[in-house]
Amino acid sequence: MDDKDLEYFRNILQTELDELLNKAGLAVGELIGAAYSNEADPLDRATEEQARNNQLRMRDRESRLIAKIRKCLQSMDDGSYGICEICEEPIGIARLKARPVTSYCITCKTQQEALERVTGA
The missing domain is CATH 1.20.120.910 (DksA, coiled-coil domain)
Known part of the structure; x- marks a missing residue:
């Protein structure tokens, strides 16, 4: 960035x-x-x-x-x-524009949400 x-x-x-x-x-x-x-x-x-x-x-x-x-x-x-806390890769500018307070790239956040749906956590 x-x-x-x-x-x-x-x-x-x-x-x-x-x-x-x-x-x-x-x-x-x-x-x-x-x-x-x-x-x-x-x-x-x-x-x-x-x-x-x-x-x-x-x-x-x-x-x-x-x-x-x-x-x-x-x-x-x-x-x-702008660095993902999970994979340590840069978070895309478009994602940051949509959610400036995000700590995760879209891939890691999607995986995290899928896991939450499965575990109910």
Whole structure:
């Protein structure tokens, strides 16, 4: 991967990281504010709780994505970005454009998913 490609992916990842961190900060404030709601109706409370649970699930997914992005940015610094963690071959640019946080080439990821389907893991 040349420097131009690396800078392209660094910009994409950094922009996404900044957006996720900004959204996370706003969500924390919303969750804190929602925790003090005193809905009298049990159905309203149940609806609020379900919405809060959904929001917490989304924040958890975003938190894992933040960790992946940070790992990718670190791998750019150490020169290992774009190299498959399994076969150690370069990951195709098209694959990285589709999923910039990937750690596996398409062949290894396909094999991994097939194994997961067979083992149920």
